[in-house]
Amino acid sequence: EPEVTQTPSHQVTQMGQEVILRCVPISNHLYFYWYRQILGQKVEFLVSFYNNEISEKSEIFDDQFSVERPDGSNFTLKIRSTKLEDSAMYFCASQGRGGLNSPLHFGNGTRLTVT
Amino acid sequence: QKEVEQNSGPLSVPEGAIASLNCTYSDRGSQSFFWYRQYSGKSPELIMFIYSNGDKEDGRFTAQLNKASQYVSLLIRDSQPSDSATYLCAVNPFGSNAGNMLTFGGGTRLMVKP
Numbered sequence A: 001e002p003e004v005t006q007t008p009s010h011q012v013t014q015m016g017q018e019v020i021l022r023c024v025p026i027s028n029h030l031y032f033y034w035y036r037q038i039l040g041q042k043v044e045f046l047v048s049f050y051n052n053e054i055s056e057k058s059e060i061f062d063d064q065f066s067v068e069r070p071d072g073s074n075f076t077l078k079i080r081s082t083k084l085e086d087s088a089m090y091f092c093a094s095q096g097r098g099g100l101n102s103p104l105h106f107g108n109g110t111r112l113t114v115t
Numbered sequence B: 001q002k003e004v005e006q007n008s009g010p011l012s013v014p015e016g017a018i019a020s021l022n023c024t025y026s027d028r029g030s031q032s033f034f035w036y037r038q039y040s041g042k043s044p045e046l047i048m049f050i051y052s053n054g055d056k057e058d059g060r061f062t063a064q065l066n067k068a069s070q071y072v073s074l075l076i077r078d079s080q081p082s083d084s085a086t087y088l089c090a091v092n093p094f095g096s097n098a099g100n101m102l103t104f105g106g107g108t109r110l111m112v113k114p
Helices: none
Strands: A005-007 A010-013 A021-024 A031-037 A043-050 A053-057 A066-068 A075-079 A089-094 A110-112 B010-014 B019-025 B030-038 B045-050 B054-058 B062-065 B071-076 B085-092 B108-113
Touching: A005 A089, A010 A021, A021 A031, A021 A089, A021 A110, A031 A066, A043 A066, A043 A075, A066 B085, A075 A089, B019 B030, B019 B085, B019 B108, B030 B062, B030 B071, B045 B062, B045 B071, B062 B108
Parallel strands: A010 A110, B010 B108
Antiparallel strands: A005 A021, A021 A075, A031 A043, A031 A089, A043 A053, A066 A075, A089 A110, B019 B071, B030 B045, B030 B085, B054 B062, B062 B071, B085 B108
16 A cells, blocks of 8 residues: 655754655645644644645744655655754655545654754 | 544553544534544554544444534444554544645543453
8 A cells, every 4th residue: 555655764953953854645646744743742734735835834834844845756844943842753644636535644754853 | 723622541441342432623614524543653544534424334443423513433343452542533624725734632542451
């Protein structure tokens, strides 16, 4: 069964540094997402991406964050000037042609630790 | 503020019993509802989705939706120790113009004891 793959599985960075989290969505999917989960807390929506542009973003997704689909297969989340509170699991998800209410398929996540 | 509420648990049931997980949501216009299972340190894994009032069955799992009461539940029949996990309720709020900007509940931790 096709999978959403994320790399790296764990990223450690120092406060103030930039990180890029990478995702390869399922190949024929159209909608792409980033969610995050701070340890012990709820899964939170960050951003959705469709037709090469952001379609929705949450209050969390401020100017520190950006997304890109540089080559038609990868989908990246860039976090500039990381802060301690950015430490979380970041999940990429994709959604296919089954309609806007069809289920999301999540990747295994990248655990980001900011020290 | 759109909210999805779940009892954090833990809900402890013996092996073979029925586990009943509940979720309430605040946005009356919500259109679609999802149950995900999450093992510790892992990503959410889709169990079921439901869009219409009533019951939807898939194997040992039954999702129930009552939009008037803004309530969705998940029943797990013949619970197995491998079902032990955190179950996340997720709701797609009305008005999102593309895709699933899901609002998740905090999850209910289920423990199935052999």
